Amino acid sequence: MKRLSILTVLSIFMITSLNAKTSILQDEVQEVTETVVDSSIAEVTPVMETAEETPVVEEVESANFHQELKKRFIEGGPGFMGIVLLCLILGLAIAIERIIYLNLATSNSDKLTSDVENALKSGGLDAAKEVCRNTPGPVASIFYQGLDRANEDLESAEKAVVAYGGVQMGQLEKNVSWISLFIALAPMLGFMGTVIGMIQAFDKIEAAGDMQPSLVAGGIKVALLTTVFGLIVAIILQIFYNYIISKIDSIVNDMENASISLMDLLVNNKK
Numbered sequence: 001m002k003r004l005s006i007l008t009v010l011s012i013f014m015i016t017s018l019n020a021k022t023s024i025l026q027d028e029v030q031e032v033t034e035t036v037v038d039s040s041i042a043e044v045t046p047v048m049e050t051a052e053e054t055p056v057v058e059e060v061e062s063a064n065f066h067q068e069l070k071k072r073f074i075e076g077g078p079g080f081m082g083i084v085l086l087c088l089i090l091g092l093a094i095a096i097e098r099i100i101y102l103n104l105a106t107s108n109s110d111k112l113t114s115d116v117e118n119a120l121k122s123g124g125l126d127a128a129k130e131v132c133r134n135t136p137g138p139v140a141s142i143f144y145q146g147l148d149r150a151n152e153d154l155e156s157a158e159k160a161v162v163a164y165g166g167v168q169m170g171q172l173e174k175n176v177s178w179i180s181l182f183i184a185l186a187p188m189l190g191f192m193g194t195v196i197g198m199i200q201a202f203d204k205i206e207a208a209g210d211m212q213p214s215l216v217a218g219g220i221k222v223a224l225l226t227t228v229f230g231l232i233v234a235i236i237l238q239i240f241y242n243y244i245i246s247k248i249d250s251i252v253n254d255m256e257n258a259s260i261s262l263m264d265l266l267v268n269n270k271k
Contacts, residue, residue, distance in 0.1 A: 080189055080190075080192065080193040080196075080226050081193075081225075081226065081229060083189055084186050084189050084190060084226070084229050084230050084233055085229075085233075087182040087185055087186045087189070087233055087237075088182075088186070088233040088236065088237070090178070090182060091178070091179050091182035091183070091186075091233070091236075091237040091240070092236075092237070092240070094175050094176075094178050094179055095179055095237065095240035095241070095244060097175070098174075098175065098176060098179075098244050099240070099243070099244065099247070101172075102172065102244065102247045102248065102251065103247075104136070104137075105136075105137050105138055105172065105251055106137070106247075106250075106251060106254075107135065107136065107137035107139055107140065109139045109254050109255075109257065109258040109261075112131075112132075112135055112139060112140060112143065112258070113258060113261045113262070113265070115131045115135075116128045116131055116132065116143060116147075116262070116265060117265055119131045120265060120269050125147055125150055125151065128143075128147050129144055129147050129148065132144035132147065138168035138171070138172070138251065138255055139254060139255055139258045141164065141168060142161055142164050142165050142168060142255060142258065142259060142262070143258070143262055145160045145161060145163075145164040146158075146160055146161040146164075146259070146262050146263070146266065147262075147266075148160070150266050150269070154263070154266060154267065157263070157266055158263060161259045161262065161263070162259075165255055165256070165259060168255065169248075169252055169255070172248045172251060172252070173248060176241070176244060176245070176248070179237055179240065179241045179244070180241060182233075182237055183234050183237045183238050183241060184234075186230045186231075186233035186234045186237070187227075187230040187231050187233075187234045188230070189226070189230055190226045190227040190228070190229060190230020190231060191226075191227060191230070192226075193222060193223065193225075193226025193227065193230070194223035194224070194226055194227045195223075196222075196223075197220060197221070197222035197223030197224075197226065198220070198223055200222070201220055201223075
């Protein structure tokens with residue numbers, strides 16, 4: 001009985017110890033879990049805040065850029081800055097109109113030459129002229145003028161092609177000279193604003209009788225701003241002007257090659 005009592009007491013003691021250790025382990029696991037969760041939330045929260053703040057920062061930067069541009073434009077003087085802005089608007093309007101016109105004027109001259117050749121063989125001059133009437137572009141117009149005088153002689157057809165080619169070239173170069181005018185005018189207006197700003201600065205120095213930076217800072221700022229805006233306008237328009245000139249040169253070369261091909265077709269048709 002004593003042994004049984006001792007074993008019972010030992011068993012109760014061991015069970016109590018195990019329960020105590022188990023509760024301690026559970027508490028430690030719960031503390032570790034809470035720590036991990038808290039650290040994860042702390043890491044995720046700044047990322048979410050950064051993601052939420054990024055568009056706001058971009059909007060503020062965009063607003064600051066427009067405000068800064070407006071501020072500099074007003075500081076440069078509405079008189080000269082307005083004229084420079086007008087040069088930019090008119091130059092861009094003409095450049096966009098010319099780009100659209102030149103892209104519409106571009107055609108596949110090799111395909112047109114092949115169609116005209118097939119029409120001459122199958123239906124004669126009338127069928128070839130019908131093909132030219134249904135094809136847009138200056139090359140088709142030149143072909144039509146040459147075919148329209150092919151019944152007279154080859155010399156008359158050649159003169160018609162050359163003359164109408166000059167007309168089409170003039171249409172391609174229409175209003176391009178205005179873009180070059182605005183390119184030259186914008187920096188000149190900027191330099192004029194520079195000179196006027198320096199004159200104003202020296203007038204203030206003369207009136208004050210003293211050389212102080214605060215007196216000349218405003219005039220020098222106007223001088224620099226008008227020059228910068230004038231050069232920016234000239235650079236933008238120069239890019240568009242060079243593209244237009246290269247496009248015109250490409251179309252003119254295409255017209256010349258197509259005219260030579262047309263005369264060869266007319267010579268073969270006469271034979």
